[in-house]
Amino acid sequence: MELPIHQKIVSWIVIVICLPLLIPAIYYLYSLVRHDHVAPIYVINLLISDFIQLCCMAISLGNPELFPGILILIHIIGVMASVGFMVCISLERYLLIAWPLWYRFRRTMKVSVVVCVVVWVLAVVFTFFLPIFIGLKSVGVILLLPFPVLIFSVVGIIKGLSAAISVSSEEKRRIVGATILVLLNYTLLFLPFIIFTIAPYHTMTDPYAFLFFNPLGDLVLYIFMRKGAIDKILASVCCCRMETQQQQIIAVNDNNMTAVSSV
Numbered sequence: 001m002e003l004p005i006h007q008k009i010v011s012w013i014v015i016v017i018c019l020p021l022l023i024p025a026i027y028y029l030y031s032l033v034r035h036d037h038v039a040p041i042y043v044i045n046l047l048i049s050d051f052i053q054l055c056c057m058a059i060s061l062g063n064p065e066l067f068p069g070i071l072i073l074i075h076i077i078g079v080m081a082s083v084g085f086m087v088c089i090s091l092e093r094y095l096l097i098a099w100p101l102w103y104r105f106r107r108t109m110k111v112s113v114v115v116c117v118v119v120w121v122l123a124v125v126f127t128f129f130l131p132i133f134i135g136l137k138s139v140g141v142i143l144l145l146p147f148p149v150l151i152f153s154v155v156g157i158i159k160g161l162s163a164a165i166s167v168s169s170e171e172k173r174r175i176v177g178a179t180i181l182v183l184l185n186y187t188l189l190f191l192p193f194i195i196f197t198i199a200p201y202h203t204m205t206d207p208y209a210f211l212f213f214n215p216l217g218d219l220v221l222y223i224f225m226r227k228g229a230i231d232k233i234l235a236s237v238c239c240c241r242m243e244t245q246q247q248q249i250i251a252v253n254d255n256n257m258t259a260v261s262s263v
Contacts, residue, residue, distance in 0.1 A: 140197030
């Protein structure tokens with residue numbers, strides 16, 4: 001199916017922005033895993049699923065007649081895996097806040113790898129078999145299932161922040177920001193497609209276009225999850241506010257000096 005020209009332009013913009021940034025991001029996270037850091041494994045797989053989506057998009061836009069059916073299937077596998085790893089990231093952050101001791105002692109490299117393999121297998125199974133046997137509407141229902149899980153993770157994290165004494169304040173801010181971004185990404189990019197598949201009547205002309213922004217949303221999530229990123233953002237905001245207040249104080253003082261001199 002030939003895409004509209006504006007959608008092609010937007011897709012190429014997403015590809016040009018994300019592809020050069022995804023590769024060094026995956027390499028950086030992989031270097032952390034090699035130093036026995038377990039946490040980035042789900043994020044690495046999330047970025048790999050985005051890389052698959054971007055490659056399929058680039059090939060489809062460059063040569064639409066080159067294996068269109070296979071590229072669509074591979075792209076859908078990447079989308080399904082992306083949803084699965086978004087759920088894994090949210091649940092991992094929830095366990096870190098709600099059950100910190102259990103999480104720190106039970107999470108291992110082996111468990112994380114097994115979970116990643118299960119997510120990829122389920123993504124392949126859902127892509128190849130479910131549309132054949134249960135139809136597109138049921139696929140939309142299945143994609144809707146992670147939504148309450150993501151909401152539960154955000155609410156559970158916010159409620160458990162005060163009790164998580166072993167977690168630093170910086171880590172708490174990063175966890176809350178990451179889970180909220182995951183929920184926001186899913187709400188804005190996946191819900192329109194889900195509504196399109198479930199609702200019998202809708203006004204959306206091309207709900208698939210929202211899915212093309214998924215790699216960009218995941219890249220923003222990765223940047224936000226980087227250690228110190230939130231503090232830098234807050235620091236810059238605070239600096240801007242302080243500069244604004246200082247300018248206002250200087251302006252008030254200048255006005256007062258002018259008034260005094262005129263008297």
